[in-house]
Amino acid sequence: MDTLNNWRERLISKTTRPTLITTYKYWLWFGFLLVITGNGVFQYWKQWQHGLYVTDMRDRISWGLYITAFVFFIGISHAGTLISAILRATKAGWRAPVTRIAEFITAVALLIGASFVVIDMGRPERIFNVYLFGRWQSPIMWDVMAITTYLTASVIYLSAPMIPDLALYRDRLADKVGVVRNFIYRTLSVNWKGSPKQQKLLGKAITIMMLVIIPIAVSVHTVVSWIFSMTLRAGWNTSIFGVLFVAGAIFSGVATLIIIMAILRRIYHWEEYLTEKHFLYLGYLLAAFGAFMVYVNLSEYLTEGFNLEEAGLFAFRQLFLEDFAAMFWFYIIGGLLGPVVLMLVPKTRTIAGVVTAAILVVVAMFLERYFIVVTGLRVPLMPYEAANYAPTFVEWSIFAAGLAIFCLLITIALKIFPMLAIWEMTEEHAADISDRPTEEPNMVGADIVGSLTSTERLPDAGPPAEGGGS
């Protein structure tokens, strides 16, 4: 029989696999990312030398791919924390294998997203003026505040539940990894011994963060949207932007999570833990948000279109019929309706279907960010010709480097951190196979989980793992 102990040992060996085994493919992938990053750094150096002149941003269209990337990455960052916090708070029984990856995505995407603001500055060293002379009357300042808060909170929220797992790594892998990783494990596991008092303290820390991080995350993307909607510009100046951005952020975040989960599952053979059930549940979440996004868009465009003002006319035409029509309709049909259809049709209600939907969503959400930024600035404020904008090679290179660093940081994290939440998953599994709480003597942190996600699960937590399709 597969005892709980066996199950846990297998989980540990599977989880530590990326940390202990490094194949040549890993280095190939690593080198590939380094090359793209290198090109980005070189192009940034050029921008540093010559100023923003090397981009295609000019007086009229003064935001472009960089700000698109900023909004896009901050959006992705909502994957993690929001999903894992909501799932934790609602005690969703299937969340454990998903949370750690999601939280990593959050921290990394936030770092990249925030950097793009600095990259967009012609004089990056002036970023400190925001702290020295910031005024809270300015939406930019709200953004700085919200993102700093979110970054701090998500780093804590990522590291706190990881402490018992890191302690496990510290104890088990001491002889198998080098000095640096040993040091990291020792430091970040903050002397974790699993004593009842420590468990209580950790439980408190996690609970506080779980509750605080949800409003913070919502506020972050709302405030990002306000950067646009607080200005008097056709297409931006709308009260629905906050909702649209937060929903879009969770939407693209879930999609990114699905893609990364699918990749890791493939490479490290985590089929046992990241099951079809997880993908389908996330797929349903995706479809639900897709439908909601359709509704938000409809509500927005119908209200604005009905009482169409002059500037709105221009904004509408470029979006629906002219320059940006292809992007826009791909976004609506492919990105919003696509996932709904894919999840409705039984045949595509599979892992492959979910991943396809996720890819569509990520692309569509990137395009959405792009056309929001550019079309808003394109609407002439005075009777002049509309300006045009097309990102230059420098801009594309730096954007690509942003994506590459995103992957790179996750790739590096794979070598160091447990990507599956071992103790939470063990606890979940224990609850699955037995009615009584676990007596596993060795199980670090079990009590906390007990106190956070009670072992009595909701009567119906979803269809059985293999029955997703029918």
Place this chain on the structure above:
Amino acid sequence: MIYRHILSGARIAISILAAVTILMIVDPAVAAGIEIAVGAPDTVSVGQEVEVKAVLSQNGVPVEGAEVALTYQASLAGESARVEIATGTTDETGIAVMIYEQRADANGEMQVVYLGPDADPVEPYVLTIAVESAGPQLYEFEAGVKIPFVNGTLVILVISGVWFLIGLSAVYLVRVGWDGRGTSEASTPEDGSMWISTLLSTVAVITAIGMVIVFIRSPVSNTHIKDPHQYDRTPIAYVGVGFSYVGFGLNDESSAQTGDPIADGSVLYFKYGCAACHGLSGRGAVVGAPLVDEIGSFGGFSEDTREGPKGMSEYDEATISEENLQKIYAYLKDEG
């Protein structure tokens, strides 16, 4: 031949005639008999509503129904013009009351001028109204709707609350570490790594306090709606100020010292802002003429740049050295 002489003679005659006519039309000395007297405060302060009374009389009799205007000499970007700031109509006592709001921190020469109904010119009344020292904020208006308690203090409270919770959670994590210190049942290879996490948490707490301070300080260091003296507008039209920024990019001196005069010139062309008016590669733009087409000799180019024709600013030796100007010239020549 004779024909030509007659023609030029006629031309001169016509010109003289025209000049005399113009002089007659514009000459203010032509008396209509209407006289303007004005009553106004000597000094006012910024933001004050100022009442200016004009009294119109003709041969001692009040003039009723006359239109008058209060004007002052305004100058902007080298242009100077008379601007009307208030108008009024005289009542049966011949008095017109004009009210304006003092916005500028100094007044140029002001006049009360007669607008009609008589077509005959009337000598304007010249007056000066001094302005008390006003501070840097020239014009202040009441912004927005003030709702009690919905203000910066509330924002600071909310933000402090959030950061307090984050800090609290960090403190719990530090306590986890302190609790596990020195208990040797578990196979910890080494204790005493606490200082790093303590340090990190301390940094987090300091960041938290710092962020709150930034917000609290914000109204003091910048806009202060109650005390406008704190408000410093960004100076926008300073050329060559004392604190010019020296740094990387275009401002880095070495970026224009590559040894290649054409490459240097292209940098300098941007650095000195020529591109702003003359277009990206000297092909002309809305304001400035094209430079590359008929660039001519360096002498002419240099003279133009130093003198600044038609509203272009003068770039003297202290601003652009002769050497740098030659580089710009080389660049434009190359572009042409």
